[in-house]
Amino acid sequence: MQISTSPQTSVQVKPMKSMSPWAIARRKFVKNKLAMISLFYLIIVAVVSFLAPYVTTIDITRINIGEMSLKPSSEHWLGTDKSGRDVFTRLLYGGRVSLLVGISCTFFVVVLGTIVGSIAGYFGGKIDNMMMRFTDFILNFPFLVFVIVLGTIFFGKLNGLAVLIIVISALSWGGVARIVRSKILAEKENEYILAAVSIGCSPIKVIGKHLIPNVLSTIIVQSTLLFASMIVAESGLSYLGFGVPSEIPSWGNMLSFAREPDVLQGKPWIWVPPALIITLTILSINFVGEGLKDAFNPRSRR
Amino acid sequence: MSGKLHKDAPLLEVKNLETAFDIDGTYYNAVDNVSFTVKPRQIVGIVGESGCGKSVMSLSIMKLLPKGIGEIRSGEILFDGIHLEKLSDKEINRVRGKDISMIFQEPMTSLNPLFTIGFQLQEVLFNHQKISKQDAKLKSIALLKSVGISRPEKIIDEYPHQLSGGMRQRVMIAIAIACQPKLLIADEPTTALDVTVQAQILELLKEIQQVNDMSIILITHDLGVVAEMCDEVIVMYAGRIAEKTDVDTLFHNPKHPYTKLLMGAIPKMDEDVEELSSIKGIVPSLKNMPTAGCRFAERCPSVMPECMVSTPKLAENEQGHEVACFLYETSRALEGVK
Structure with missing residues (x-):
C-alpha cells in the first residue's frame, strides 16, 4: 500500500524494533552525561545510606564523652561531634532518614496532587472550581507555622518521622495539583481523548489510561524537582529543630550543630560534610530533573 | 444483530433536535430544530460550510458535547428504539463504540501517541466484549487486514507516529468497526488527507459499509464526496436543514438557493474561468444569528421581504424532496410556526 520502505534498507539503518516514546526518552537521557553522572551519584548515596548498618558497625546513639569533638582521623574518618558520635556514621544514617523523608x-505529594489535578482538569465546571479553591486554601497556609503547630499537635501520638512526612505532604500537594490540572486541561482537548470517549471508555479509564500517561513526563520532572525541595524542607526544619526528632540523625539535624558559634568557626568537620552532601544531592537531583525534561521534550536535540 | 428491525424502519431517527452552547450565560442554538432519519444500510451525507452545525449534530448523537458548555436542549434521538438523549453516562458508554462509532477529522491526533496500534484496537474490544488477550490480538490483526493495511502483525506493535495519515485513518476505521456497529458517524474523514488517499479511504468506507451491513452518516463539505458515496443528502445552513433529498435529485434539481450556490462553487474542469465562484459573506456566528426569518436571507441572491420576517418551513416540495425556502409554496404552509 502506501508503505513501501524496503525492509533491507531500514534494517541496515536501525533495528526494526519500534520504539515507544518512553524508549526514545530513555535513550536521550542516557546520552546526557551530566544527568547520568548525577544519577550515578544519587544511586551511590542512596545505596550506601540504606546499607549503613553493613557499612559501619559503630553505634550511632551512644554518647561517648571521652571522644568529644575529635578531628578526622583514621579511626573516625570525619571526626566526632560534640557528643562524641562518629560523623561519618551519622552521615550515612542521616542520609537514610533524609532520603526517606524526601x-x-x-510520593504522597505527587499522588495526591495528580488525583486532585486530573479530576479537576478533566471534569471542569463546578468540580474544578471547588477542588481548585480548596487547593488555593491549602496553598495559603503559612508552611512553617503549620508544620510547627501540626507537629506539636501530633507530638507523642505518632512516630515523629511519620508526623513530619504527613505534615509536609499535606501542605505541599497544591503546586502539583495546579500543574497537573493545567496540563490535563490542554491535553484533554486532543482528539484522541474524544476518540477514547467515543469508543466507550469511562471517565476513570480516560483519565487513568489516556490522560495521565500523556502528562506523566511533566509529573516525573516535577517530582524530581519536588524531591529536591522536600529534602531542603526536611533539612531546614530539622536545622531549626522542628523537623526530625533530635534523637534520629538526619542531614538537617547534623547541620543544626552549626548553630553554635564555636562549631561553626572552629569545628568545620562537624557541619561541612552534611552541608556538602545536601548541596551535592540537591544539585544532582536538579540535573537529573533537567535531563528528564530534555529527554521528554521531543524538540530538544541533545 | 439488527434482527428486531424491520426492513425499512429507520435505524436512527432524530426529531426536532436542538443543541445549544452556553456563551456567557446565554444559550445559543447551534443545531436548531433538526429532524432526519437514517435507514439501515443507508449512507446519509450532511453538507454545509464550516460552522453550520454539522459536527455539533454528530456529537449530539453520540452525546460527546463538551460538558457544561454544549447541551441537548430538546428533541429526540431514537436509535434502534432507544432514546439516546435520555441515557445516563454509563448507559451511553455501552452504546459508544459498540452500536454507534465515530471517525474523526484529524487522523494525526486521533490516536494516543503513547500506545501501540494494537493496544488501542484491543481497548475497544475489551470495553465491549469478553475476550481473551490472545483472541483480541488475533482479532485486531484481522481488523487491520480488513481495512487494507499490509503486514498487520508488525503494525500492531508500532506507534502512531510511525504511520502516515492515511494509515492512521485506516486504523481509526478499524477501531470504529471493531465491534460491528450499526451506525458509523464519519466526521469529515478525508478532509485532512491528500487527494489520492482520500479516494482510497472513501472506497474503503463504502466497501466496509456493504460488508458489515451498517449505516453511515457522512459529514463533509465536499460535494464530490457526497456524489460518490451518499444515498441521501442533507444540506445544512447555520444549524438548520435547508434541503433534504436523495443524491440524484440534489445534483440534478437543487431547489434551495444555498444548495444552488454550493453547486456553483464546485470548480469545473471543462470551463475556462478566471475566477472561481464563491458565496459572498460568511455563516453568521452563534451570537450573531438572525433572530427572525431565514438565516440565509442576508447572503441569498433571491431574497424577498418576507425572508427577513418569518422562517420558511422545511416541507416536502416534491416526492422525497424537502426544502425550506419561500420560493416554494410548500414552505409557506405553516407560516409563523417554527
Whole structure:
C-alpha cells in the first residue's frame, strides 16, 4: 500500500524494533552525561545510606564523652561531634532518614496532587472550581507555622518521622495539583481523548489510561524537582529543630550543630560534610530533573 | 444483530433536535430544530460550510458535547428504539463504540501517541466484549487486514507516529468497526488527507459499509464526496436543514438557493474561468444569528421581504424532496410556526 520502505534498507539503518516514546526518552537521557553522572551519584548515596548498618558497625546513639569533638582521623574518618558520635556514621544514617523523608513526601505529594489535578482538569465546571479553591486554601497556609503547630499537635501520638512526612505532604500537594490540572486541561482537548470517549471508555479509564500517561513526563520532572525541595524542607526544619526528632540523625539535624558559634568557626568537620552532601544531592537531583525534561521534550536535540 | 428491525424502519431517527452552547450565560442554538432519519444500510451525507452545525449534530448523537458548555436542549434521538438523549453516562458508554462509532477529522491526533496500534484496537474490544488477550490480538490483526493495511502483525506493535495519515485513518476505521456497529458517524474523514488517499479511504468506507451491513452518516463539505458515496443528502445552513433529498435529485434539481450556490462553487474542469465562484459573506456566528426569518436571507441572491420576517418551513416540495425556502409554496404552509 502506501508503505513501501524496503525492509533491507531500514534494517541496515536501525533495528526494526519500534520504539515507544518512553524508549526514545530513555535513550536521550542516557546520552546526557551530566544527568547520568548525577544519577550515578544519587544511586551511590542512596545505596550506601540504606546499607549503613553493613557499612559501619559503630553505634550511632551512644554518647561517648571521652571522644568529644575529635578531628578526622583514621579511626573516625570525619571526626566526632560534640557528643562524641562518629560523623561519618551519622552521615550515612542521616542520609537514610533524609532520603526517606524526601521520597515519601514526594510520593504522597505527587499522588495526591495528580488525583486532585486530573479530576479537576478533566471534569471542569463546578468540580474544578471547588477542588481548585480548596487547593488555593491549602496553598495559603503559612508552611512553617503549620508544620510547627501540626507537629506539636501530633507530638507523642505518632512516630515523629511519620508526623513530619504527613505534615509536609499535606501542605505541599497544591503546586502539583495546579500543574497537573493545567496540563490535563490542554491535553484533554486532543482528539484522541474524544476518540477514547467515543469508543466507550469511562471517565476513570480516560483519565487513568489516556490522560495521565500523556502528562506523566511533566509529573516525573516535577517530582524530581519536588524531591529536591522536600529534602531542603526536611533539612531546614530539622536545622531549626522542628523537623526530625533530635534523637534520629538526619542531614538537617547534623547541620543544626552549626548553630553554635564555636562549631561553626572552629569545628568545620562537624557541619561541612552534611552541608556538602545536601548541596551535592540537591544539585544532582536538579540535573537529573533537567535531563528528564530534555529527554521528554521531543524538540530538544541533545 | 439488527434482527428486531424491520426492513425499512429507520435505524436512527432524530426529531426536532436542538443543541445549544452556553456563551456567557446565554444559550445559543447551534443545531436548531433538526429532524432526519437514517435507514439501515443507508449512507446519509450532511453538507454545509464550516460552522453550520454539522459536527455539533454528530456529537449530539453520540452525546460527546463538551460538558457544561454544549447541551441537548430538546428533541429526540431514537436509535434502534432507544432514546439516546435520555441515557445516563454509563448507559451511553455501552452504546459508544459498540452500536454507534465515530471517525474523526484529524487522523494525526486521533490516536494516543503513547500506545501501540494494537493496544488501542484491543481497548475497544475489551470495553465491549469478553475476550481473551490472545483472541483480541488475533482479532485486531484481522481488523487491520480488513481495512487494507499490509503486514498487520508488525503494525500492531508500532506507534502512531510511525504511520502516515492515511494509515492512521485506516486504523481509526478499524477501531470504529471493531465491534460491528450499526451506525458509523464519519466526521469529515478525508478532509485532512491528500487527494489520492482520500479516494482510497472513501472506497474503503463504502466497501466496509456493504460488508458489515451498517449505516453511515457522512459529514463533509465536499460535494464530490457526497456524489460518490451518499444515498441521501442533507444540506445544512447555520444549524438548520435547508434541503433534504436523495443524491440524484440534489445534483440534478437543487431547489434551495444555498444548495444552488454550493453547486456553483464546485470548480469545473471543462470551463475556462478566471475566477472561481464563491458565496459572498460568511455563516453568521452563534451570537450573531438572525433572530427572525431565514438565516440565509442576508447572503441569498433571491431574497424577498418576507425572508427577513418569518422562517420558511422545511416541507416536502416534491416526492422525497424537502426544502425550506419561500420560493416554494410548500414552505409557506405553516407560516409563523417554527
